[in-house]
Amino acid sequence: MKFPVAFAIAAIGATVAHAEEPSAVLATYADIALAGYEDSLETARSLQSAVNALVTQPSKETLAAARQAWLSARVPYQQTEAFRFGNPIVDEWEGRVNAWPLDEGLIDYVDASYGTESDANVFYTINVIANDKISVGGETIDTSRITPELIRSLHEVGGVEANVATGYHAVEFLLWGQDLNGTGPGAGDRPHTDFDTANCTGDRCDRRAQYLTAATDLLVSDLEEMISNWQEGGAARNALTQGDSTVGLSALLTGLGSLSYGELAGERMKLGLLLNDPEEEHDCFSDNTYNSHFYDVQGIRNVYFGRYERIDGKAVEGPSLATLVREKDPALADEMEAKLNTTYEAAKALKARGETVEAYDQMIGEGNAEGNAAVQAVIDGLVDQTRSLERVIAALGVSGVSIEGSDSLDNPDAVFQ
Amino acid sequence: MRFRSRVTVVIAAVLSAFAVKAHVATPRDDLSARDRARVEKVTRPTSDFSKPEAFERMQAGAATTTKRINADIFSHPSANLKFEEQQRFLLGNGLFRKDWVTAPSSTQASDGLGPLFNARACQSCHIKDGRGHAPAGPQEQATSLLVRLSVAPTEEQQKNILAGYLSTVGEPVYGGQLQDFAAAGLPAEGRVRIDHEDVAVALNGGETVHLRKPVLSIDKPGYGPLRPDTMLSARVAPPMIGLGLLEAIDEGDILVQEDPDDADGDGISGRARWVRDETGEWKLGRFGWKGNAATIKQQSADAFSNDMGLSTPLSPDHWGECTEAQAACRAMPHGAQPQLGSEEVPTDLLELVTFYSRNLAVPARRDIDAPAVLAGKKMFYEAGCTGCHTSKYVTRRDATVPALGFQLIWPYTDLLLHDMGEDLADNRPEGMATGREWRTPPLWGIGLTATVSGEATFLHDGRARTLLEAILWHGGEAEAARKAVVEMERAERDNLIRFLESL
Numbered sequence: 001m002k003f004p005v006a007f008a009i010a011a012i013g014a015t016v017a018h019a020e021e022p023s024a025v026l027a028t029y030a031d032i033a034l035a036g037y038e039d040s041l042e043t044a045r046s047l048q049s050a051v052n053a054l055v056t057q058p059s060k061e062t063l064a065a066a067r068q069a070w071l072s073a074r075v076p077y078q079q080t081e082a083f084r085f086g087n088p089i090v091d092e093w094e095g096r097v098n099a100w101p102l103d104e105g106l107i108d109y110v111d112a113s114y115g116t117e118s119d120a121n122v123f124y125t126i127n128v129i130a131n132d133k134i135s136v137g138g139e140t141i142d143t144s145r146i147t148p149e150l151i152r153s154l155h156e157v158g159g160v161e162a163n164v165a166t167g168y169h170a171v172e173f174l175l176w177g178q179d180l181n182g183t184g185p186g187a188g189d190r191p192h193t194d195f196d197t198a199n200c201t202g203d204r205c206d207r208r209a210q211y212l213t214a215a216t217d218l219l220v221s222d223l224e225e226m227i228s229n230w231q232e233g234g235a236a237r238n239a240l241t242q243g244d245s246t247v248g249l250s251a252l253l254t255g256l257g258s259l260s261y262g263e264l265a266g267e268r269m270k271l272g273l274l275l276n277d278p279e280e281e282h283d284c285f286s287d288n289t290y291n292s293h294f295y296d297v298q299g300i301r302n303v304y305f306g307r308y309e310r311i312d313g314k315a316v317e318g319p320s321l322a323t324l325v326r327e328k329d330p331a332l333a334d335e336m337e338a339k340l341n342t343t344y345e346a347a348k349a350l351k352a353r354g355e356t357v358e359a360y361d362q363m364i365g366e367g368n369a370e371g372n373a374a375v376q377a378v379i380d381g382l383v384d385q386t387r388s389l390e391r392v393i394a395a396l397g398v399s400g401v402s403i404e405g406s407d408s409l410d411n412p413d414a415v416f417q
Numbered sequence: 418m419r420f421r422s423r424v425t426v427v428i429a430a431v432l433s434a435f436a437v438k439a440h441v442a443t444p445r446d447d448l449s450a451r452d453r454a455r456v457e458k459v460t461r462p463t464s465d466f467s468k469p470e471a472f473e474r475m476q477a478g479a480a481t482t483t484k485r486i487n488a489d490i491f492s493h494p495s496a497n498l499k500f501e502e503q504q505r506f507l508l509g510n511g512l513f514r515k516d517w518v519t520a521p522s523s524t525q526a527s528d529g530l531g532p533l534f535n536a537r538a539c540q541s542c543h544i545k546d547g548r549g550h551a552p553a554g555p556q557e558q559a560t561s562l563l564v565r566l567s568v569a570p571t572e573e574q575q576k577n578i579l580a581g582y583l584s585t586v587g588e589p590v591y592g593g594q595l596q597d598f599a600a601a602g603l604p605a606e607g608r609v610r611i612d613h614e615d616v617a618v619a620l621n622g623g624e625t626v627h628l629r630k631p632v633l634s635i636d637k638p639g640y641g642p643l644r645p646d647t648m649l650s651a652r653v654a655p656p657m658i659g660l661g662l663l664e665a666i667d668e669g670d671i672l673v674q675e676d677p678d679d680a681d682g683d684g685i686s687g688r689a690r691w692v693r694d695e696t697g698e699w700k701l702g703r704f705g706w707k708g709n710a711a712t713i714k715q716q717s718a719d720a721f722s723n724d725m726g727l728s729t730p731l732s733p734d735h736w737g738e739c740t741e742a743q744a745a746c747r748a749m750p751h752g753a754q755p756q757l758g759s760e761e762v763p764t765d766l767l768e769l770v771t772f773y774s775r776n777l778a779v780p781a782r783r784d785i786d787a788p789a790v791l792a793g794k795k796m797f798y799e800a801g802c803t804g805c806h807t808s809k810y811v812t813r814r815d816a817t818v819p820a821l822g823f824q825l826i827w828p829y830t831d832l833l834l835h836d837m838g839e840d841l842a843d844n845r846p847e848g849m850a851t852g853r854e855w856r857t858p859p860l861w862g863i864g865l866t867a868t869v870s871g872e873a874t875f876l877h878d879g880r881a882r883t884l885l886e887a888i889l890w891h892g893g894e895a896e897a898a899r900k901a902v903v904e905m906e907r908a909e910r911d912n913l914i915r916f917l918e919s920l
Contacts, residue, residue, distance in 0.1 A: 092485045156488065159544035159870045161514060257500040266504035271511040274766075275526040280511070366526075386500045413781075415479045416459055416472045416811070416825035 020324040022245035025306065028318030029252055030237040032308040033083045034230035035316040036299075039076035041223040043311065044216070047073045047171070051216045055195050055209035063192040067175050071288055074168065076311055078295030082303045085263070086255030089229050089236045095167075096155065097222050100282060102164030104173050106154070107211065109202055111180055128154065128165075129207045146210040148218040166218050169283070174212045176285035183278050183365030185358065187287035250398040252321065256300050257389045260343075264296050265382035269375055278361035287361065290354025293378065297347040300385075301340055321392075329395050336388045343381030350374050445667050447814040452823075459825055460809040466795035469785040476861050476920070477659055477779035478812075478824025486780065491546040491658050491862065491869050495776040497820045502776070509773025512766055513539040517725060519600040520752035520761075529752020529761030531726040532603050533596035533738055535563045539770070542654035542724065546777050547869035549654035551631065551879030552611050559609040562879055563724065564595040564633065565650045566643070567845055581693040584709060584848045588647045590640050590742040594723045600749055604639035611651070618889050622907040626889060630840075631880045640743065648852075650843035652706055653879035656869075658862050660704070660713050661775025662826050665816035668701050674807065674831045685804040685894045687833035687857075690850055695731050703832050706877040707847045708856035714771045721762050721770075728753065728760040729767045735760075775818055779826075779861045784919045793916025796909050800901035805857040805894070807831045829860035829920070838892020841876070853893060864918035884917050885910070 050069035054062040077098070083090050104110055108129045126134050128151075132144040143150060154165040164170055177190030193201040195209050202208070229236040240248040272280035283289045302308040306320025326333035353374050354360055363371030393399050444453060463470050475481040480495035494506040516537045517530040536542050542549050542561040549561025567585035570578055577583040587593035591606055599605040613629040620626060633649050677688045690708030694700040695718075700711035710716035718731035726737030728751070735751030752761040762770075784790050797803065806829040816822035834854040844852035855877060863884070866873045874882055881887035891899040902910060 088485045092487055092489075095489065156545075159488070159547075159872070161540065161545070162516070258503055261500040262503035262507045267507040267511050270504070271508050274508070275515075277527050279527075383501075383504075390500065413475060413483070414472055415475045415481070417479075417823075 020319045020327060022249055022324065023241065024319035025321055025324055026240045026245055026248045026252070028306045028316075028320060029303060030230055030240055031316050031318060032302055032306070033080065033236070034227065035308055035310055036076055036080040036083070036302075037223060037227045037230060039311045040073065040080060041220065041227060043069070043073035043076055044220050044223055048216045048220055051171075051212055054192070055213060058192045058196040058205075060192050063175070063190075063195070067286070070168075070172060070175055071286065071291070072311075074283070074288060074292055075295055077168065078292045079299035079302060079308070081263075081296050082255060082259055082299035083236075084255060085258035086251035086253075087236050087239070089239070090226070093222070093226060096152075097167040097219060098169070099155070099161070099164040099167055100169050101162060101279060101284070102169055102173065103160075103162040104178060106157075106163050106165060107170060107173060108208060111178055129204050129211055146207055146214050148214045148221070151211070151214050152218065166215055167222075168219065169285075170215045171212065171219065172283060172285045172288075174208065174215065179278070179285055179287065179361070181278075181361075183276070183362050183368075185362060187359065188285040246398050249321075249396060250393070252303065253389060253393050253396075253398065256303060257386050257393075259296065260300060260382040260389070261386040264293065265379045265386075268293065269379050272364040273372060273375055273379075276364055276366035278364070280364065281361045284361065287354075287359040289360035290351045293360075294347045294351040297343055297378070297382075301344060304336070304340060325392055325395070332388070332391055332395055336385070336392055339381070339385040339388050343378065343385050346374075346377040346381045350378050443669065445669060445813070447667070452814075456811040460811060462798070462803060462808060466791050466798075468791070472825050473827065474782050474785050476782050476827040477662055478826055480662065480776075480778055480821055480824055481781050482778035483781045486783070486865065486868060488545055488869055490780050490865055491656060491777060493778045495661070495778050495818070495820050498776060498818075499820075502772075502818070502820065505769060505772045506776050509769040509771075512770050513543075513773055515539075517727060520750045522752075526754065526757055529727050529735065530600070531596075531598070532600040532736060532746045532749040533606060533743075534598050534726045535594075535596050535724045536560075536598075537725070539720065539725075543657050544654070544870045544873070546657040548656045548866055548873040548875070549879065550870070550872040550874045551651070551653060552609070555610050555612045559597065559611070559651075562609065562611075562651055562653045563597075564609050564635070565652060565845065565847075566591055566593055566595055567648050567847075568644055568646055569648075578848060581691065581699065581848070584692075585846070587740065588643055590740060591638075591643060591647075592738045592740045592743075594738055595635060596724075596726070596738060599639070599746075603746055603749065606640060607638040608636040609651070610634045610636045618903070620907075620910070621904045624907065626885060628886055628889060629880060629882070631878055633878075648843075648845035650845040651878035653874065653877065655706070655858065656862060656866075657774060657777045659779040659826070659828060659859060660777065661816070661818055661821045662779070662812055662824065663703055663828060663830070663832065663859065664713055664775065665812035665818075665821045665824075666703075666810045666826075666828075666832070667813050670810055671701060671703075671832050674833060683801075683804060684897055685801075685835065687805065687831055687835055687894070689832075690834050690848065690856060692848060701832070702848075702856070706855060706858075707850040708832065708834060709847055709850075713774050714767065717771050717774055718767060721767070727762045729762045730760055730764050731767070733760055772818070775821070780865060782919050783864070784915075787915070787919070789912045789915040790919045791916075792909070793912035793914065793919075796905065796913040797916055800905075800913070801898040803829075804898065805831050805833070805835055806860055807857075827861060827920075830857045833857060835895065836893035837895060840892050841890055843877070860917065860920050862920060864920045884914055 047069040050066040054066045084094055106126055106128065109127060128143050134141050134143055151165045157163045176188030179188045191201055193199050195205055197205045228234055268282050281289045282292045305322045307315055307317040309315050325336060358371060363375050365371065448456060479497040482493040482496050484493050494503055498506060515527060518528045519530045520528040522528040530537055544561055551562050552559045566588040568588055570586045574583060574586050585593055595606050597605050597608055612632040614632060616628040616630050618626045618628060633651050635643060672689055675688050676686050679686045690702035691699050692702040692709060692711050694711045695715060702708035702711055704710040704716040710719060715731060718729040721727040721729050722732035722737050728735045735753055736747045739746035753759060757763055808829055809827055812822055812824045812826060814823045834850050834856055836853045837855050842853040846852050875887040876890055881890055888902050889899065
């Protein structure tokens, strides 16, 4: 479908004094993405410093500081998840930094209850930290030096997605260790001496420090790469702002809908409720899941309202989708905003519960009616807001723009209808 | 194969003793007369190889994914799903990747694995939703390959096979499949061992290809020696893409291609595999290496039961594949929880996995206008590959998943059984399929096999390491096509492979 952009703008322009230009809305979107990834980088660099302090002088304090730095780093990053699904460049990259869930036995020692073999995953308890070389399928991999390159090569090794060797959750595991409390209270509780070569617990503390350093360094360089995609002239920005803005808006809205309904409400929340399984927890070692969900919800709002509050308190804002929708259909804009607000309130309540009552893995426990309800409320809000989002997509005339084409032979993306 | 024309009235194979109902190819009832004409026109095989055909790049219609090509390329949902359906897809994905644990465990909804099993998770074998692989040598463990077992049926059992109530007769102790893992306290059934023999094939132009012929055996049998006449057949996990679209192909569009007595004399017969579905009705078997399942739901339930030892409403035994002779196995704790349903994998979870399995998207083709690809496409048609690897269909309008309905798709399969010759034969009949017959597998996405999993190998037992090797193993009804490829000029053969790699 090729027609409506120019048309639609003209139509809006005739009745409204300062019509929101789709291209300007997309520019705001790209600006918020850039700021979000910049903030993610800055907080990842703080994490890098804290990790350096931890491995140089392991103590309760330096470990606590590193954990705090990790938690702070999640705040801007989770808000950038709103840029997934609509942007192929982000989708291709995302697995390196935020893959989840992970079989932690690939990386380090695990509790005996974890089991010692998994048919499926020959790397299940391979323990890179404990071994200078690992042998799999007759092939020997030299792991004597744990470098960013090595752990990159081990990521999803054997084609098993749970072999997460890099990213936020690998770092999280190294800072917290396994959460062995099931759906009971408590997060992972790794001692700082796991990094102390003088009083080492858990063996090979030097190599654990190497791994943690390598994973943090890699996170920093991955974020640097993503920032370049969103700067002026960057590939992700160009893909949105240089083409047809109808396609760009479609990408933006697809991203919001897919994150709301499928990823967050579905795979990250509903599945956990369905199985009452503490393993189905996004930040499962640190028990930070309520925050990671909350900031996802925040990220969706940022994109819709065209406003992002940076970690330094300054705002990035500009022409927004909210205004575009309001110009087109004020009633629909009211509806959409009310639903976003309902979800936001539910997410705030989830966060408050996580901070004051119980951890997320307890909330999804079987028989915990109140905890289950707190999670369900966010799911309901996300599902409901996506229904309005579908109406927004229809009202803006950007439905299915990415797949529909004319039937002409010179359009290779055409499909028979 | 017969020329495809829906005007011809075709009576399905009346299979000797058992009375499968006669299938008469009537015009498709899901289409208007105008649509029928449009479908007939758009699915007609091309004869113009100078340029790509219309709609060819989007080989799964609007469900085709155009995401970036990387190891995740088989893991995306049908591109035209609604947000709500995307959620079902992702929930199914969560279950597909989930590691099940043996009962009892603290996570009651995720236990029930085994007692005997081949894998803990669906994705362990369907690596990155793609193809599994054969072990590279006798010492390597088979992870995404399993072995089916059976013995010759008695007369009574044969009657049941012909009536569709039995597919094979399992080994009396080991059952129909060898599970190489078991819950703690129970021996595994054994270890699959594959040795290889070298088979050299000389090609026109002086090149020699060395094929590896697998020799299959079972090491360390855990329950005593297998009956000496046990028939073994190794199977690698097939890729998961496009299955819902195959399910949505009109049955008549398949049956019209049957030619069991090779009436047209082209050397290719092809017959439908008839199986009983979960309601007991005769249905076209579309899935599995010998077409043993009519629906994706059935295939999923079979995999849960046989491969992971998990009960579903379709296979309600909690002990999965433990036989009566394996009494200790049957007595192990199971994972069904009354408050969650009467099976370890209750209906809602099975439905989610089924939905997921229906909607793994086929990637868009690459380089469709490259001269080598077009030349290779011509070779593919001229060598007779399309005699079984039928290129195009338009799916039914009333597809179970609306997004998969009325799509022009290019799976390159007729979903029929063909005699593939002695070299590929497993000599292990399954239902009405003989020990020499295999169902034509779809080819879409085959060019991205290595992108998704570098270890992946081709054919039912994963013996072929390359596409050329896979072609050279063809025999029987495909003998003429194989010969044509052997006799091609080197450049022609290279182009043929380039075409396959563009799928």
